[in-house]
Amino acid sequence: MTVVKLPIEIWKEILEWLYVDGEIPSRDHALVSRGWKQMLLSLPTLWRKVEINLASRDPLQVIQDRLERRLHHAKEATLDVSLITTWLNIRSEESCHIDLLKKLARLGPVERWHSLSISGYQRYSGVPLDEVFVGSFMSIQALSIHGFDYSSTVPGPHSGLFNAVVRSKPRLKHLGLDVNCVPFEIQPLLRLQSITTIFGTIASLKTISYDAFPNLRKITINGSDGAPNDQQVSHNPLPATVTIRKFRPEVARNMEAHNISTLFIDQYYGWEGFGTSLELPNLHTLRIRPCAPQLLQVFKAPKVQVLDLSKVDKQTADLSRGQLEKIRQKNKTSTSSLFQENRHLLTIYPTSLVIHFEEITDSVLVIMLEAWPQLKHLTVVLSENSYCFGMVSKHLLDATSPLCPRLENLMMEVWWHRNGQNWQGWRVMAKKMMNSRLNGPLESIVWKNSWFEVDSIIRGLCC
Numbered sequence: 374m375t376v377v378k379l380p381i382e383i384w385k386e387i388l389e390w391l392y393v394d395g396e397i398p399s400r401d402h403a404l405v406s407r408g409w410k411q412m413l414l415s416l417p418t419l420w421r422k423v424e425i426n427l428a429s430r431d432p433l434q435v436i437q438d439r440l441e442r443r444l445h446h447a448k449e450a451t452l453d454v455s456l457i458t459t460w461l462n463i464r465s466e467e468s469c470h471i472d473l474l475k476k477l478a479r480l481g482p483v484e485r486w487h488s489l490s491i492s493g494y495q496r497y498s499g500v501p502l503d504e505v506f507v508g509s510f511m512s513i514q515a516l517s518i519h520g521f522d523y524s525s526t527v528p529g530p531h532s533g534l535f536n537a538v539v540r541s542k543p544r545l546k547h548l549g550l551d552v553n554c555v556p557f558e559i560q561p562l563l564r565l566q567s568i569t570t571i572f573g574t575i576a577s578l579k580t581i582s583y584d585a586f587p588n589l590r591k592i593t594i595n596g597s598d599g600a601p602n603d604q605q606v607s608h609n610p611l612p613a614t615v616t617i618r619k620f621r622p623e624v625a626r627n628m629e630a631h632n633i634s635t636l637f638i639d640q641y642y643g644w645e646g647f648g649t650s651l652e653l654p655n656l657h658t659l660r661i662r663p664c665a666p667q668l669l670q671v672f673k674a675p676k677v678q679v680l681d682l683s684k685v686d687k688q689t690a691d692l693s694r695g696q697l698e699k700i701r702q703k704n705k706t707s708t709s710s711l712f713q714e715n716r717h718l719l720t721i722y723p724t725s726l727v728i729h730f731e732e733i734t735d736s737v738l739v740i741m742l743e744a745w746p747q748l749k750h751l752t753v754v755l756s757e758n759s760y761c762f763g764m765v766s767k768h769l770l771d772a773t774s775p776l777c778p779r780l781e782n783l784m785m786e787v788w789w790h791r792n793g794q795n796w797q798g799w800r801v802m803a804k805k806m807m808n809s810r811l812n813g814p815l816e817s818i819v820w821k822n823s824w825f826e827v828d829s830i831i832r833g834l835c836c
Contacts, residue, residue: 584610
């Protein structure tokens with residue numbers, strides 16, 4: 374069966390995975406062929422994201438035409454609506470705003486709204502939104518508020534719309550509060566027991582009691598660049614899955630972390646002189662970005678089974694070789710000290726490790742793997758700037774005293790093309806490695822690249 378003849382149901386599943394977070398199919402994809410374009414247009418869920426930007430510089434007619442096409446292709450699908458509002462806009466006539474909003478209200482009524490995102494960095498002073506969008510908001514499952522300077526007592530710029538949502542009593546599951554405090558108009562929503570996911574700044578989450586949400590499973594805490602001393606997470610138990618962005622010591626103080634089983638640290642600052650450890654007695658999965666093995670001494674988490682150090686900071690990808698070398702040497706010193714002289718500070722002994730080979734040297738990785746003989750699953754991510762993997766390979770090949778003696782699966786994410794010499798050289802190395810560990814538990818060695826080219830050596834099929 375050719376790709377073109379795949380059933381439309383399969384294509385629908387593939388494309389919905391491709392266009393995550395409500396992204397819209399690009400013009401390039403529509404230009405593949407006439408049949409491909411018709412297929413994209415025939416899938417309403419791909420067009421469910423509707424955005425109205427009241428500060429857009431595009432001509433009004435262009436925005437209106439785009440909105441009509443989007444809603445036409447969406448047919449009867451539920452909609453993800455995004456309203457970007459501000460009084461500092463290019464249009465001087467308020468009627469332009471009214472026309473756009475009324476068109477959305479007519480062609481995409483609120484009864485079809487699956488999610489609502491309102492964002493802006495100035496107060497909206499146009500037509501009251503609750504006079505335009507009339508109806509029941511029962512179908513809304515996600516509400517996000519971004520950027521406004523709310524206070525706890527003064528009505529915000531969208532009071533009427535928020536009140537209308539609250540009156541509808543939706544079965545809200547996801548709540549986003551990227552604001553300085555919770556608008557008092559939506560505080561009744563904080564009593565909805567249907568909420569499973571919360572995203573917010575530290576300031577907006579300080580007054581929320583997570584105990585009020587019996588179904589809460591995940592929370593994302595967005596720290597600040599300045600991280601003032603009062604930027605601490607509210608003193609009540611956090612749920613099982615937590616993401617902390619811009620992780621600073623101030624964020625961790627007084628954090629009730631006993632319930633956390635999965636923790637993702639996305640960027641971190643100011644931990645060099647941090648003298649207090651973070652107790653995580655039930656943590657199972659820990660992810661840290663960018664790769665920072667030396668940060669592990671902060672966490673007292675003896676039950677961790679999965680450790681992911683694979684993510685690289687976007688800024689790192691643009692660094693020169695000289696700058697990368699400085700980072701590697703700094704990481705080498707601090708990581709070597711932790712895994713050798715100060716190993717008593719290390720409480721994390723995972724069975725599964727994913728590590729990016731960008732900011733560390735092969736000698737540092739060997740030191741880490743020597744300290745973790747219990748590892749069963751190892752994934753190493755290589756890039757063009759990665760150090761030579763030769764020392765690690767040599768130790769993995771050692772038949773008498775190999776690294777990771779309990780290793781069952783080895784995965785390599787490489788940048789080599791399948792037709793290149795590096796790819797073929799790794800195939801030879803993988804066969805030798807499997808043969809040297811015939812008496813051990815190693816079951817498979819798999820390597821893949823960003824072009825989705827995959828190769829593998831499986832026990833019993835390589836010799």
